[in-house]
Amino acid sequence: MSTYISMIRVIWKKELHNYFWSPIAYIILPIFLLVSGYFFSFSLFYLQVATMTNAFHNMAILLLLLAPAITMRLMAEENQSGSMELLFTLPISYGTIILGKYLAAVTVLIIGLLGSLVFLIPLFAYGDPDPGPILAGYLGIFLLGSVYLSVGIFVSSLSKNQIVAAVGTTGILIIFWFASYLDNFNVLGNIGISFRYISVSYHHGEFVRGIVPLASVIYMISLAGLFYALSWFSLYRKRYIV
């Protein structure tokens, strides 16, 4: 077990180094903070609403575009250069490779979210917000981002082309985000309601409202787990079928 963890750590460290060696982190993190900061400031100073509700909603939309940029190279680059083939010849498992890379992407997400804590300074300075919904909102955006990154790793594992990986991930995330909108089509009846429950926007909305439903937590973790399993199968398939 300790070998498994230390191998994950080795890959995590290498990927994190790559994020900060290349311009990726230096582009994605400022964009995330500047754009979400703009919407937060607009809400606080213009609309005079001293909550993080709008900020969390906008962060979720923003991550729809930024998460694919974080994950697009993780697997596609290795597929393209052939280093994935070399990794398969080393005494490490597929799960180690995927988790190491995934945790590096999650670390970038956490750094972005930690950066957004500066929003709380004017929020508490100008208003008297309830900390509960803020904590729930941060948990929600963290879980949502983790799902996005898991989807991104899976799509990246299928491709040798980073652009294809990014566009493919965005496409899948948009489907998961807008699935709840099918609920509005009355003709679909109960089927429309079930689309609401598989939509990440519905579950994220629960956190933004300040509640932490167990079902939504389990849903987010399960969805991230599902795409982890699909990524694992994608690597397994490369060795056994191709």
Place this chain on the structure above:
Amino acid sequence: MINVQSLTKKIDGNTIVRDISFEVNRGEIMGFIGPNGAGKTTTLRMLSCAMAPTSGTAELAGFDLRTQDHEIRRILGYQPETPPLYPYMNVLDYLKFMADLRQIPSESKTKAIDSAIDKCKLAEMTGREIGKLSKGYRQRVGLAQAILASPKILLLDEPTASLDPEQINETRGIIRNCAEDAAVIFSTHIMQEIQHLCDRIVVIKQGQVRYKEHIRVTRATDNTRRHLVIQVRGNTDINECKIQDILADFTQSEHVNVDVRAGSGSAPHANPGETDVHILKLYAAIPDDDAMQFQLLQCLINDGIPILTVMPRESELEQTILHYMKN
């Protein structure tokens, strides 16, 4: 050490490697030669556990390829044809990363890295970003990562491609050095590599083994001797025994060795009515001396042995390989 049994790989319904079998012992270097697309890389990928075989199996250091691949990965060094390196890492960081993934214990990690750097002559490049290295140096970094953990099985896919002559010579030295305690397979399409380095040869074409030979006698390490192949026209009178008798005085010297074997193919210039005409091949190892070669040939001519060709052993091997690669 490596025992391959009927290994087959099909991709999208096409058979890339068909039923190949060969073996390599510890301390041996096997040259895997064949034209482009022959199935060399696919075979090495299967043996390196990067790709699972469709059928057949192989035993590497006593571990079964199909069921004990995790154990095989621990004792394996593999260099793909184009070393897949991370261009943003410097050489030392890359080797540290690979040493960690190869699970080299921390107490021996520095020693293993230093040894690989020393063997591959990378000392001046350790701080350089891999993306800024020349092709030759990248190839060396690829080789360094393969030999990091002193592997028992070393698989090298065209390790000398894109190296200059001096680097090729150094790489041969590294491979010979590694082979002292390991079984090495390396694929190439360069004939000289086989002649200078290999103990065994497997010629592969269209996914099938066409020729296998144990060729240690031709190793260029024995460069104090001249290895010749003399083809003579044999018949009922001129046979292996007669030639051994003719050369009896000559071969009494411990420095001369002549092995007579029946060659393949029919002999040209058969006289009318002459039957049982065939080729005899004399594999001679003599001191590297023109006078000695002249004496040997004179001895055969004086006894009326019709000599068809005289060529260095390397050329004969080259012709054999070309024959099996073409046909």
